[in-house]
Amino acid sequence: MYIEQVKNSRFNIWLYLPIPVGFIGLMVLNFIGTQGMDVEKMMHNMIEQLGTNVTFVLMVGPLSFACLFLLFWVKFVHGQSIRSLTTSRPKVDWKRIFFSFGLCSTITIVMILLAYLATPENYVYNFKPGPFFTFLFLGMILIPLQTSFEEYLFRGYMMQGIGVVTNSRLIPLLxxxxxxxxxxxxxxxxxxxxxxxxxxxxxxxxxxxxxxxxDEGLELSLGFHAANNLVGALLLTADWTAFQTHSILKDVSEPSAGFDIVLPVFIVFPILLYIFARKYKWKNWKQKLTGKLLLVEKID
Incomplete structure (x- = not known):
């Protein structure tokens, strides 16, 4: 019933379109603008001039404010409750958010620890108390807002909007x-x-x-995404990543596309889906992932 919450007379396609069209336009312009540029060198220059923490704020801050703007747009332009953008339950299930956050945090810590123990030569100790705790403060505020924006935009706003327009669950998922x-x-x-x-x-x-x-709601994805970005950024950084932070460890190895892609996508994610499915007793996978929307009598 998560998508169906906006399947009512208040849904206005013309009010819906500016957010996804505008964001996709910015994505295209950003991609075109970076072609032919050495993004890694550009990041290094910013860090040399402004410092790591200031660069982090400049990179993440706009998406954090975008989260607040999106919630404002949904609440006051669409007249839709933030609760209905977040979940199909009567209220947001914070236990789900914290469980997902804790599970992802544990997996992230274990994976980084195992990688460090397996190849310690690929890592250097990067911990500096002052900069680290400054980043910890900034990260705890900005990263959950940044990840929440991405979840509310893609799995919330766009999932619901595309679902209503197409009367499908599979199309918005794809x-x-x-x-x-x-x-x-x-x-x-x-x-x-x-x-x-x-x-x-x-x-x-x-x-x-x-x-x-x-799960008929964003709670699990909100918790997972926040933990993935925050805990990962606190523990590990590298010169070639989008998040360059005052983390505890720094990866100095030469990256390659291989096990680091296979492990999460084809092993970790299926295991996590199994854990969540068992814990929350998910059923009707075909209907929930590929079926048509259901009829609803009343929507908040």
């Missing part, structure tokens, strides 16, 4: 997952590792989209 992956096409990781890393980004989009449709 479109939002692919667009989510393409949003990262201008990241320095793509230039460094190659286009195969898009499998990871698009695969992550599908994983988060399946979470949303099967």
């Amino acid at each position: 479109i939002t997952s692919i667009l989510f992956g393409l949003m990262h096409a201008a990241n320095p990781e793509v230039a460094k590792i190659g286009p195969l890393i898009m499998i990871y980004y698009i695969g992550t989009g599908f994983f988060l989209g399946i979470l949303t449709l099967m």
